[in-house]
Structures are given as structure tokens and as C-alpha cells.
Amino acid sequence: MGGKVKYPRILLAGILFALFCLAGSHLPFLALGAEGDVALENFLQKVEESSAAIDSFSCDFTQVKHLAIFAQPVEFSGHLSLRRPDKLRWEFVAPLPSAIVLNGKRGMKCSDRGPVRKFSLDSDPVMKLVATQLWAWTSGSYRELRDDFEFSLLPGPALVFSPRHADMAAFIGEIKVLFDPDYLQPLEVEISEPGGDRTLLYFTNYRRNLDLKDVLFSECRLP
Amino acid sequence: MLSRSLIIKIILLVVTLAGIYFSLRIELGEDALDMLPGTSLQGDFELLQQLGMVNRVFISLELPAEADPDPDPDSNSDPDPALLASARALGEDLAASPLFDEVFYQLPEGYQFQLAAELRKYLPVLADGSDLRRFETLIKPEALREKLGEAFQTLNSPAGLAMRRQIQGDPLGFTTVILEKMSTLRGSLRLNIHDGFFVSNDGRHCLLWAESAIPLTASGNAARVNQRLEEALGRTLQYRVKARIIGPLPHTLANAGTIRSDLTRLLPFAVVVLVAFLLLFLRDWRALFLIAIPFLAAPPAVALLAGVYGRVSAMALGFGIVLLGIGVDFAVHIYIGTGSDPGAGKIPKDLRSSLLMALLTTVGVFAVLLLSRVPAHRQMALLGIIGLSWAFVLAWQLVPSLAARGRVFNLKELPFTKATRWLGEGSQRRPVKLSIWLLLLAAGLSVWPSLRYNGDLRTLDVSDPVVKEDERAFKGIWGGEEEQAFVVAVATAQDRMLNINDRVYQILARQGRTSGVQSLAVLLPGPERQAANLARWREFQEAALTGFERELQQAAIDSGFTADAFQPFLDWLESEPERLAAADFLDGPLRPFIYSLFRAFSAKNGTGNGEVSETFLAATIVPDIPANQALLDRLNREIEGVTVLSNSRWRQKVEKDLKSDIVKLSTFAALLVIMICFFFFRRLRPVAGVLAPVASALAAMALFAAFTGGELNIMHALMGIMVIGLSVDYGIFIVRSCQTAFDHRTFLAVSICAVSTLSGFGVLGFAEHPALHALGVTVLVGIGAAWPTALFITPALLATSGNREEIP
Incomplete structure (x- = not known):
């Protein structure tokens, strides 16, 4: 016999080889990931800088809901008004007028069907989720949302947000925001829900650094 | 041979x-139950303990506004993050401590x-008749269409994302109807919930x-919990956040702090006065040993009590040991009485019978206290009986030999001899003395009916x-x-207890008395x-929901849904x-x-077979206002x-029970003392002479009150019994x-006893603690009246001037 074959040693060598190959095969991804992180950071930085130059803005939007429980996609349209750092008015004009006003941690909502209802984001989990979404789509301060979402950057430029926590993941699959390449403000937002439902938002007609009236954020009156 | x-x-x-x-x-117990009369009151307090009310600590955190020092408590504003962060950190810190069972700070x-989700699951068993009537309204075609219209609008708003499942599961808001009723869990508490924290309307306070x-009625436990x-x-x-602790x-x-401070301040003073007094009058350092007699008598008495x-x-231990201080009186009488006959070193025969009689009356008074319905009083009584009897034995055995080695009392050297001779002579100014005394008794009698017994232990x-x-x-x-009044339902089965609790709430609801009720x-x-x-619910399903499926589907289609x-x-x-x-x-x-x-409790049922019995309790909290009194009585x-x-x-209950207890005990004590006096003296005059200091003490205490x-309270009553025991002895x-x-x-011995009692107990009249103060003033006033009565009125009643009256 030319000597005993030492199976354990062969096995060990095999495992080491496999680990080496595996590690090697992942190296490009790791490198890509690092590059992606840098690109993402750069992009978020640019968005923030761009947003910082815009104290306030308003725009029109169109929302299209593709829900399984709707007989057909439903289109709503309205206006968005925002004044940094914490005031936002989301107002549907057609077909059913209603509005949501956020002012710091407080807010109110109203429609043509009933009285104004005030809320606190600390005590109303639904409106807290609403506020999180609205700021996520519009604020430009995306880095503040990193506790709640993971980000990835896509060409367009577009950002994809994925919820980090199960409670939010129960409602939101992912949010994709497509930006205006010049002003880095959202042009389209697509919200995908875990069951396949989708909401699309199209923002147009941006007007920047306006003198928005206080009453927009202190009252919920509909025109 | 020894x-x-x-x-x-x-x-x-x-x-x-x-x-x-x-x-x-x-084993020392600091249980407040020991101070309550009768089993029903103790049972009440036990219920409060079992419900956790006694061990509950409320912590109200506060972040004062810098600009507005006098904020409007009803102005709605957001809580400061520092306040909530402090509440969270404090809650987590306390929850990690084994000294706390439950800590609530955030939902x-x-x-x-x-x-x-939970309310929806159990809605059929939670919804009552009025809720079903609201559901019936909601499923009517017009309301149904309106609700679905609202649902359509909500689903198209940004809130739709979070609301879709809830709307699909409950488009008409049945759950909301039940949810509205949950406010009864909050009762009269004014709190809002912010991010799960319990926050005040003005946003400046947070409640935990x-x-x-461990029981907080024990001062040692309270100190440990407080330190933690x-x-x-x-x-x-965090910076500027302050806390108030309530409960x-x-x-x-x-x-505990006030009692400690009182005793630290007053006891050294009392000891100095007592020592100075003994040294001044007895002029012998050995006399200081007399003070040791009660201290030596206490340990065997405490051990036997245990x-x-x-x-x-x-x-019982605290007050009982204070009562044992009476034991010094035996030692003083023996010391002075024996000191007059140094050669023999024995207690004179006359003094022996006086001492035995004094012991008998004092022990008799304490024996009556054994019949009290208050457990602490019974322990105190037994401690007094054992301790005083042992103090008597110690004084009887040890003091004569001590006195024999001490100085011989020369009558002429004794202070105030002239004065006591003049005043003590029964015939001297007898009408004046008796008139003053009778005036005191008449005044005491005249105010007696106006006195009110206050059984509220909070006065102490x-x-x-x-x-x-x-x-x-x-x-x-x-x-x-x-x-607040607590209407507690108790049963050994949870189902039965919940049924009882329901009946309570239903009666309150029928009477329209659910405002401020927590149930x-x-x-x-x-x-x-x-x-x-x-x-x-089943009737509702059968009657109201027949055909509802088709109606809902059509309304859904009309409203834009599938x-x-x-x-x-x-x-x-x-x-x-379910x-x-x-x-x-x-x-x-x-x-x-x-x-x-x-609350639910499990405990071995005491049959010895290891079986466990369970008790379930639920409390309904009702405002304890006059308008609710009749209803509370009815409940x-x-x-059952x-x-x-x-x-x-x-x-009312404590007042009634304690009052009847004290009236009963005082009557027994008075009868016993009178019987003992008649047994020994068999004639009215000496008995009147013995009881004269008691009458003076009672009259003076009534006038002072x-x-x-x-108002009289439990301390006045307890120390009153002690004052009676001492006064009889005088x-x-x-x-x-x-x-x-x-x-x-x-006369000297009685005076020394009185002054030692006044200095030892009376000094507590200067205490800040209401219980110690009441104890002190009762002794000050009672002994303060009994002492001069014994010295001046008793001889006057006997109408003696050194002439002897032999005991039959």
C-alpha cells in the first residue's frame, strides 16, 4: 500500500477550497455593494442639498389606485403644499374633496362629508403611517427615514424604499420614487403592497419657494 | 450551698x-391590619391589599414650561421628547428591579x-342590546351606502394603505362602537395616550x-423601595424633568421619618429629665438602676408574647414597651419604702399590700384590653401583663437589697416635706380642695357629651x-x-366573579351613575x-342579517368596489x-x-391535602360622593x-367598631378597678379616695379634648386606659x-412616679407626629390632674390627719 488516504484531511481541504471559491465569488458583489452605498449616499446628499434650497413648494398630483377590491383603477387628483421643516397639506380636489394637514406632530383631516378631525401622530398609528409616507415621498430628507426603511438606488434616478420593521412591512411592500433629474424632486411614486395592490402618484407643475399662506397648514377648510 | x-x-x-x-x-410584623378592629374591617383592608391598591406607587413626571410657569392644564400640546424619554428610561429601570412586580409606563x-383585532374577535359576546341597535342602524341601506362611500374615500386617501384590511373586515365600524365603550377603563383619570405613554392634557406630565x-405599609420595606x-x-x-411620588x-x-425625628429629639431630653429628677430627689446614683427595671422586664415579655x-x-411592640415604663413605679415605691428601713432590707408589710393591689389593678386594666377586637391591642395587653408582672418580680427581688445599700431617707431631708405635710393633711382647707376638685369634675362632665370620637385613622x-x-x-x-369607592366582586371561580362584577355595572348603568366609573x-x-x-347576536344574525349579503354586495358595486x-x-x-x-x-x-x-390568587386551601384554592377579584371604582351613597349601600x-x-x-365602620370596643373595654376596666378597690377597702370613702385621681384624670382629659x-381618637382612648391604671395606683x-x-x-414616691411618667411620656406631647402627640398630651393632662388629686384630694376625701384607718 502506498500509504493510507487521509479522508479527514481531504475533506478539510475540500471545505477550505469551497469556502475560498465562495468567498471569491462574492468579492465582486461586495465591491459593487460598497460602490452602490457610495452612490446612494452621494445621491441622498444631493437630494438633501437640493431640498435645502427649496423652502417650500406646491405641485399638482394624480393618484391612481390599483386595488383588488376596486372594480377598476381609481384616479384622484389634487394639490400638495409643503413648507419645511414640518408643514404639509395633501388635498384631493376631484372626484371627492378631502385634505390632510400635517403640522409638526399634530394634524387634521377633513372631507366634504363630515367635521374636521384633529389628531396627534403619537396617538394615532394610522395617521402616523400616513405622515411617514407623505414625508417619505416628498420631503427630500430621506436619511431621516433610515430607521424605518432600507434604500437602494436605481437608474432614473430612482430610490426604492423597503420597510425594515414587520409592522410597516405588513402594509407596504416597497416604495419606488422616480426623481426629476434636475431638481431632484419626485415625479412618480409607486407604492406596492404585500398583496399585490399598487398606488401610483404622478407629481406635476412644481412651484418652488413660494410664500405659502399659514392658513393652509393651520386650517383644514376645503375650497 | 447557694x-x-x-x-x-x-x-x-x-x-x-x-x-x-x-x-x-x-418575627416582627408591620401590618396595618393589626390596628383594625374586627374581621370585617380587616377583610376590607385585605381586599385592598389583594387588589394591589396598598402597594401601588404612582409616579408623575413633570417638565415645567420655561416661559409659562402657570400652564393651562387643559391646553392640548405635545409632550416634550425629554419627558417621554425619561418615562421610558425610568419604566425600564424599575421593571428590571425585583422590588417591583409590575411597572406600567407605555402601551x-x-x-x-x-x-x-381582539375586540372584533369577541364582538358578538361584547355587544349588548344597545350596541346591536346601533348595528341594525348601520346595516340599513342608506347608512350602508354612506359607510361604503366613506370607506371608498378613506381607501383612496393616504390612510388607505393602513386601513384596507380593517375596512374589508369591518366596513361599517362595528368595532368602533365597542371601542367607544372602553373609556370606562379609564374612569375619572384625565390622561391621553401619546406613543403609548400616559400623558396629561397639557403635555407636560407623564404618568407611570x-x-x-413587598408590602409598603412596613417602614423598612418603604425605605428600600424609596431608595430604589x-x-x-x-x-x-433628563434635565429639568421632576417626579412626584403618590400613594x-x-x-x-x-x-416613619417624623416618628424617628421626634424620638431622636425628645427621648434624650426625657431621659435627662428623668435621671436629673431621680438624682435630685433620691440623691443616690444607685437610684438610676430603677430606670433599668422596665428595660430588664421587656425582653422576657416580648419573647413570651412571640x-x-x-x-x-x-x-403593639412599640406602644407596649412604652406602657412597660409604668414598671418603674413599682421600683420607686419599693426603693423609697424599703430605704426607710435599711436594717431589714425588706419591703414593709403595708407597702407589700399596696404594691400587690397596684399590680392587680394595673394588670386588671390590661386584662380587660385582652378582650379588644383590635389584634394589636390584644398583643399590647398581653405584653403589658407579662412585662409589668415581671417588672414587679424584678423590683420586688432586686430593689430592696439595692435600697439597703443606698442612703437612708431622713424625713426632714426630703424636699417639699413641709409642703406635702400641709397639703397632704386631709383636714387642711378641705372645703377649698374638694370644691376645686368637684368643679373640675363638673366641668369635665359638662363637656363629655359634646366630645366626638373620630375613628378616621388618617387623623393619626x-x-x-x-x-x-x-x-x-x-x-x-x-x-x-x-x-373613590371600590366595589369589589369576590368569588372562588372566575366566571362567578365576572357575573357579580357585571351585576354591579348593570345596576350603576340602570341608575345612570356610570359617570367617572372605572369598570x-x-x-x-x-x-x-x-x-x-x-x-x-344570534337573533341579530337571523333577523337583521337575512338578505344582508346581497345588499352589501350591491352597495359595494354601487360604491366602486368589487x-x-x-x-x-x-x-x-x-x-x-368565541x-x-x-x-x-x-x-x-x-x-x-x-x-x-x-386579580386572581392561588393558595393552598389548608386542608392539608395540597389542594389549591383560587380567589378572583374585580374592582369597580365609583366616585365616593353623597349622590352615590345610597347606591353603594344597596350594592x-x-x-352577594x-x-x-x-x-x-x-x-363610619372603624369609628363605630372602635367606639363600641372602647366603651365596652372602659366599662369593664372601670367595673374591675372598682371591684378590686371594694375587695380591698370594703368601704366607700377609701374607694372614693382611690378613684379620685382617676376621676380627675378623665375630667381633665375631657376638658382638654x-x-x-x-375630638377623641384611638390614641387618646388607649393612653386613657393607661392613665386610669396609673391614677388608680396613685x-x-x-x-x-x-x-x-x-x-x-x-407622697414622694407617688410624685417621683408621676414626674417620671410626665417626663417620659409627657414629653411626647411636643412631638410633631399626631399619634405621638396625642399619646403625650393624654398622659400630660391625665397624670397632670391625677397626681395633685392623689396628693391633696384623696387625703381630703379620707378626712384624715395622720390618723389611721385599719384595713378590715
Whole structure:
């Protein structure tokens, strides 16, 4: 016999080889990931800088809901008004007028069907989720949302947000925001829900650094 | 061979040492139950303990506004992050401590969704007749279409994302109808929930509550818990955030602190006065040994008390040992009486009979106290009987030999001899003395009917300004200005207890008295009401929901939905309803509210076979206002298994029970003392002479009480019994002295006893603690009147001037 074959040693060598190959095969991804992180950071930085130059803005939007429980996609349209750092008015004009006003941690909502209802984001989990979404789509301060979402950057430029926590993941699959390449403000937002439902938002007609009236954020009156 | 005297002394030493040894190992109980009369009141207090009310600590955090020092408590504003961060850190810190069983500071994240899901699951057994009527309105075609229209709008708003499942499962808002009723869990508490924290309307205060794992009625435990709290507050509160602690804890600490401060301040003074007095009058350092007699008598008495009762009440021990101070009187009489006959070193025969009589009357008074319905009084009585008897034995055996070695009293050297001779001569100015005395008795008698017995034990609670201010501020912020009554349902089966609790709430609801009421009944109906609700639900299903499926589908289509958009709602309507048990909600998001009103206990049932019996309790909190009194009485009377606990009812009950106890005991004590006096003296005059100091003491105490508010409390009554015991002794010694040989040494001995009592106990009249103060002033006033009466009135009543009256 030319000597005993030492199976354990062969096995060990095999495992080491496999680990080496595996590690090697992942190296490009790791490198890509690092590059992606840098690109993402750069992009978020640019968005923030761009947003910082815009104290306030308003725009029109169109929302299209593709829900399984709707007989057909439903289109709503309205206006968005925002004044940094914490005031936002989301107002549907057609077909059913209603509005949501956020002012710091407080807010109110109203429609043509009933009285104004005030809320606190600390005590109303639904409106807290609403506020999180609205700021996520519009604020430009995306880095503040990193506790709640993971980000990835896509060409367009577009950002994809994925919820980090199960409670939010129960409602939101992912949010994709497509930006205006010049002003880095959202042009389209697509919200995908875990069951396949989708909401699309199209923002147009941006007007920047306006003198928005206080009453927009202190009252919920509909025109 | 050992002499008889040496053997006796060795026995005394061994007993005393054994007493010290065993008394250091006794189990001390600081249970407030020991101070309550009768089993029903004790049962009431036990219920409060079992509900966790006694061990609950409320912590109100406050972040004062810098700009607005006087904020409007009803202005709605957001809480400062520093306040909430402090509340979270403090809550987590306390929850990690083994000294706290439960700490509530924040509801769990997503509690609203969890609660809505739970309520929907159990809705058929939670919805009562009025709820079903609202459901019937909601399923009418017009309302249905309006609700679906709202749902369509909501789903198209940004809120739709979070609301879709809820709307699909409950498009008509049935759950909301039930949710609205949950406000009864909050009762009269004014709190909002911000991010799960309990926050005041003005947003500047945050509430936490915790339950101590160890009883807070014991001062040692209270100190430990307080120290842990203080450490946690120091570690966790952010800049400018302050805390107020409310509950029994600050009261226990304030009382313990005040008593400690009083005793530290006053006891050295009392000891100095007593020592100075003994040295001044007896002029012999050996006389100081007399003070040691009660101290030597206490350990065997405490050890024996522990042998009889097992656990010794701290209250009984504290006051009992104070009462043992009377034991010094025997030693003083023997020291002075024997000192006059140094050659013999024996107690004179006349003095012996006086001493035995004094012991008999004092022990008799304490024996009567053994009949008290208050456990602490019974322990105190037994301690007094054993301790005073042992002090008597010690004084009898040890003091004569001490006196024999001491100085011989020369009558002429004695201070105040002339004065006592003049005043003590019964015939001297007899009409004047008797007139003054009768005037005192008449005045005492005239005010007696106006005196009121106040059984409220809170009158003995120290009035700490910080505690008072914290409580005032707490009520201003969180509500609860009105006193509260606890209607407690108790049963050995949870189902039965919940049924009883339901009946309570239903009666309150029928009478329109649910305002400010905190009850579990809405969330946890008993099986009977669940069955009734379920039966109604089935009727609703059959009657109202027939054809509803088609109606809903059509309305859905008309409102822009698919026909099967609300299939989850229809599936739920047809599903088999589930029954509800306390455990289903106890671990849910409402635990802080439920746990404060519901408890379950397991304990071995005492049959010895290891079986465990369970007890279930639920409390309904009702404002204890005059308008609710009749209803509370009715609940207590009519529903079996219900006990109403309220301060007003409790006060009345304690007052009634203690008053009857004290009247009964005082009568027995008076009869016993009179009987003993008649047994020994057999003639009216000497008996009147013996009782004269007692009558003076009672009259003076009545007058003092009348001039200081007209109220008597438990301390006045207890110390009154002691004053009677002492006063009788003064009378006995003086009468015997007058009958046998008019001896001024007896006057001196009585005076020394009186001054020692006044300095030892009377100094407590300067205490800040109401209980110690009451104790002190009772002794000051009572002995202050009995002493001169014994010296001047008793001889006058006997109308003697040194002439002897032989005992038959």
C-alpha cells in the first residue's frame, strides 16, 4: 500500500477550497455593494442639498389606485403644499374633496362629508403611517427615514424604499420614487403592497419657494 | 450551698438573658391590619391589599414650561421628547428591579391594531342590546351606502394603505362602537395616550405606575423601595424633568421619618429629665438602676408574647414597651419604702399590700384590653401583663437589697416635706380642695357629651406639606379630586366573579351613575352576560342579517368596489363566535388598565391535602360622593359576593367598631378597678379616695379634648386606659399611706412616679407626629390632674390627719 488516504484531511481541504471559491465569488458583489452605498449616499446628499434650497413648494398630483377590491383603477387628483421643516397639506380636489394637514406632530383631516378631525401622530398609528409616507415621498430628507426603511438606488434616478420593521412591512411592500433629474424632486411614486395592490402618484407643475399662506397648514377648510 | 436569695437572682438573670436571646429572634410584623378592629374591617383592608391598591406607587413626571410657569392644564400640546424619554428610561429601570412586580409606563407598539383585532374577535359576546341597535342602524341601506362611500374615500386617501384590511373586515365600524365603550377603563383619570405613554392634557406630565413586590405599609420595606426609586430617578430623569411620588409610600416614609425625628429629639431630653429628677430627689446614683427595671422586664415579655402569637405586631411592640415604663413605679415605691428601713432590707408589710393591689389593678386594666377586637391591642395587653408582672418580680427581688445599700431617707431631708405635710393633711382647707376638685369634675362632665370620637385613622397620619402638595398637584393634573369607592366582586371561580362584577355595572348603568366609573364589565363580561349577548347576536344574525349579503354586495358595486370586496366581513359575520376569558385580554395591550382592576390568587386551601384554592377579584371604582351613597349601600347589601370599600363607609365602620370596643373595654376596666378597690377597702370613702385621681384624670382629659377641637381618637382612648391604671395606683398608695401610717415618703414616691411618667411620656406631647402627640398630651393632662388629686384630694376625701384607718 502506498500509504493510507487521509479522508479527514481531504475533506478539510475540500471545505477550505469551497469556502475560498465562495468567498471569491462574492468579492465582486461586495465591491459593487460598497460602490452602490457610495452612490446612494452621494445621491441622498444631493437630494438633501437640493431640498435645502427649496423652502417650500406646491405641485399638482394624480393618484391612481390599483386595488383588488376596486372594480377598476381609481384616479384622484389634487394639490400638495409643503413648507419645511414640518408643514404639509395633501388635498384631493376631484372626484371627492378631502385634505390632510400635517403640522409638526399634530394634524387634521377633513372631507366634504363630515367635521374636521384633529389628531396627534403619537396617538394615532394610522395617521402616523400616513405622515411617514407623505414625508417619505416628498420631503427630500430621506436619511431621516433610515430607521424605518432600507434604500437602494436605481437608474432614473430612482430610490426604492423597503420597510425594515414587520409592522410597516405588513402594509407596504416597497416604495419606488422616480426623481426629476434636475431638481431632484419626485415625479412618480409607486407604492406596492404585500398583496399585490399598487398606488401610483404622478407629481406635476412644481412651484418652488413660494410664500405659502399659514392658513393652509393651520386650517383644514376645503375650497 | 447557694443562698436562697442568690438562687433567685440567678433565676432572674437566666430568665432575663433568655428573654433577650429570644426577643432578638422574634418575627416582627408591620401590618396595618393589626390596628383594625374586627374581621370585617380587616377583610376590607385585605381586599385592598389583594387588589394591589396598598402597594401601588404612582409616579408623575413633570417638565415645567420655561416661559409659562402657570400652564393651562387643559391646553392640548405635545409632550416634550425629554419627558417621554425619561418615562421610558425610568419604566425600564424599575421593571428590571425585583422590588417591583409590575411597572406600567407605555402601551406596546401597535396596541391600537391589536386591540381592534381582539375586540372584533369577541364582538358578538361584547355587544349588548344597545350596541346591536346601533348595528341594525348601520346595516340599513342608506347608512350602508354612506359607510361604503366613506370607506371608498378613506381607501383612496393616504390612510388607505393602513386601513384596507380593517375596512374589508369591518366596513361599517362595528368595532368602533365597542371601542367607544372602553373609556370606562379609564374612569375619572384625565390622561391621553401619546406613543403609548400616559400623558396629561397639557403635555407636560407623564404618568407611570408600579406595584411594589413587598408590602409598603412596613417602614423598612418603604425605605428600600424609596431608595430604589430615588436611584432610578437619579439615573433616568433628563434635565429639568421632576417626579412626584403618590400613594401609600410617601405616607409611610413621612410617618416613619417624623416618628424617628421626634424620638431622636425628645427621648434624650426625657431621659435627662428623668435621671436629673431621680438624682435630685433620691440623691443616690444607685437610684438610676430603677430606670433599668422596665428595660430588664421587656425582653422576657416580648419573647413570651412571640411564643403566644408567633408574629408580633410592631405597633403593639412599640406602644407596649412604652406602657412597660409604668414598671418603674413599682421600683420607686419599693426603693423609697424599703430605704426607710435599711436594717431589714425588706419591703414593709403595708407597702407589700399596696404594691400587690397596684399590680392587680394595673394588670386588671390590661386584662380587660385582652378582650379588644383590635389584634394589636390584644398583643399590647398581653405584653403589658407579662412585662409589668415581671417588672414587679424584678423590683420586688432586686430593689430592696439595692435600697439597703443606698442612703437612708431622713424625713426632714426630703424636699417639699413641709409642703406635702400641709397639703397632704386631709383636714387642711378641705372645703377649698374638694370644691376645686368637684368643679373640675363638673366641668369635665359638662363637656363629655359634646366630645366626638373620630375613628378616621388618617387623623393619626403625619401632615407632611410635601406629600400634601404632591397629592394636590397630582389631582389637579390627573383628576380624581373626588374620593373613590371600590366595589369589589369576590368569588372562588372566575366566571362567578365576572357575573357579580357585571351585576354591579348593570345596576350603576340602570341608575345612570356610570359617570367617572372605572369598570372591567364592558371589556370582560361574565359568562351570563356573554351568553345573553350571544343569544341576542344570534337573533341579530337571523333577523337583521337575512338578505344582508346581497345588499352589501350591491352597495359595494354601487360604491366602486368589487362585489366580494367585503367578503372577510361576511365570513366574520357567519363565523362561530368565541367566548371570552380574562386571560384573553390580560396579556393584551390593555393590561395596565385591566391589571389594576382584576386579580386572581392561588393558595393552598389548608386542608392539608395540597389542594389549591383560587380567589378572583374585580374592582369597580365609583366616585365616593353623597349622590352615590345610597347606591353603594344597596350594592353592598343586595349583591352577594360584593364588598364596598370607601373611605366614608370605612370611617363610619372603624369609628363605630372602635367606639363600641372602647366603651365596652372602659366599662369593664372601670367595673374591675372598682371591684378590686371594694375587695380591698370594703368601704366607700377609701374607694372614693382611690378613684379620685382617676376621676380627675378623665375630667381633665375631657376638658382638654373639648378645648382642642372636641375630638377623641384611638390614641387618646388607649393612653386613657393607661392613665386610669396609673391614677388608680396613685390613689391606692396614698389611701394605704393615710390608713396605715401617714408617710410622706409615699407622697414622694407617688410624685417621683408621676414626674417620671410626665417626663417620659409627657414629653411626647411636643412631638410633631399626631399619634405621638396625642399619646403625650393624654398622659400630660391625665397624670397632670391625677397626681395633685392623689396628693391633696384623696387625703381630703379620707378626712384624715395622720390618723389611721385599719384595713378590715
